[in-house]
Amino acid sequence: MTEEPAPAASPPLVGEWVRACGLQRADALALLRACAGISHAALLAHPEAPLPDSCAARLRQAAQRVRAGEPLAYVLGWKEFYGLRLQVGPQVLVPRPETELLVEFALQHLRPRQPAEVLDLGTGSGAVAIAVAAQRAHARVHASDRSAEALRLAQDNAARLLPAARPGGPLQWHLGDWMQALPEQAGPFDLLLSNPPYVAADDPHLAALRFEPALALVGARRSADGLAEIRALLVQAVPRLRAGGWLALEHGWNQAAAVRALLRDAGLRQVHSLRDLAGIPRVGAARAAP
Numbered sequence: 619m620t621e622e623p624a625p626a627a628s629p630p631l632v633g634e635w636v637r638a639c640g641l642q643r644a645d646a647l648a649l650l651r652a653c654a655g656i657s658h659a660a661l662l663a664h665p666e667a668p669l670p671d672s673c674a675a676r677l678r679q680a681a682q683r684v685r686a687g688e689p690l691a692y693v694l695g696w697k698e699f700y701g702l703r704l705q706v707g708p709q710v711l712v713p714r715p716e717t718e719l720l721v722e723f724a725l726q727h728l729r730p731r732q733p734a735e736v737l738d739l740g741t742g743s744g745a746v747a748i749a750v751a752a753q754r755a756h757a758r759v760h761a762s763d764r765s766a767e768a769l770r771l772a773q774d775n776a777a778r779l780l781p782a783a784r785p786g787g788p789l790q791w792h793l794g795d796w797m798q799a800l801p802e803q804a805g806p807f808d809l810l811l812s813n814p815p816y817v818a819a820d821d822p823h824l825a826a827l828r829f830e831p832a833l834a835l836v837g838a839r840r841s842a843d844g845l846a847e848i849r850a851l852l853v854q855a856v857p858r859l860r861a862g863g864w865l866a867l868e869h870g871w872n873q874a875a876a877v878r879a880l881l882r883d884a885g886l887r888q889v890h891s892l893r894d895l896a897g898i899p900r901v902g903a904a905r906a907a908p
């Protein structure tokens with residue numbers, strides 16, 4: 619007896635795929651758009667449309683990566699930060715919304731046409747440096763990182779997102795450990811910004827962050843309180859701040875008091891914390907004596 623050939627499996631329908639893929643709806647919609655070019659509006663209008671064969675395998679693989687815990691931004695290859703679409707990959711931290719606080723702080727302290735020297739320490743994807751440079755065309759913006767791969771990606775992002783000619787000149791890139799990366803003649807700086815590594819070496823949350831670089835999360839100076847890189851940064855950076863210049867540092871949700879104490883110990887004035895949208899103090903800011 620000859621067996622009937624099994625009927626070819628019909629392609630899944632887009633609405634069914636979104637319900638059954640095992641992802642948060644927002645992540646599923648982002649993948650559907652990136653892999654199949656199907657927008658949220660198209661999904662709502664035609665949930666019964668078949669998923670095109672040409673993208674089903676790509677979509678399955680992308681969904682599998684997200685289910686395995688990889689950040690959606692690495693799977694998509696980009697992350698939006700302060701209205702800019704930054705390329706990201708496993709060589710850099712995925713920029714977080716709370717880091718936009720550093721950009722807002724910078725914009726409050728730099729007038730639109732004011733020439734100023736600004737430095738983003740530990741630039742990663744270039745998020746903070748590029749967002750500030752995009753909004754304050756007259757500022758000379760420097761960016762440093764200890765990771766050569768991160769710095770290359772930041773340079774690509776800047777080349778794509780900033781005008782070729784800006785009054786403040788091109789971004790200045792520096793590879794190395796905090797201020798040791800910079801030539802002696804750079805600065806003094808009107809504004810120092812940093813989202814440094816601040817996760818404690820034994821923090822249990824590190825397991826969930828395993829796809830992101832350890833250098834970005836805990837740094838090379840691993841410490842029990844997560845503050846070793848901030849201590850090293852302050853020792854090197856405060857002497858390069860112009861009189862009256864400002865410094866702002868992102869930190870962990872429970873490190874605000876400790877960071878304010880470090881800023882005072884470094885001889886800075888007007889020490890205060892900035893809160894994120896959830897009301898949690900996430901940035902320590904302070905000023906060099908005028």
Ligand SMILES: C[S@@+](CC[C@H](N)C(=O)[O-])C[C@H]1O[C@@H](n2cnc3c(N)ncnc32)[C@H](O)[C@@H]1O
Nearest residue numbers: 711713740741742763764765795796813814834
């Ligand atoms: C928390 S990530 C922040 C990246 C980016 N600024 C952002 O907010 O998305 C910290 C960055 O600091 C860099 N870094 C770590 N230790 C450093 C050091 N000693 N000197 C310079 N950069 C360092 C890491 O490579 C990483 O890119």
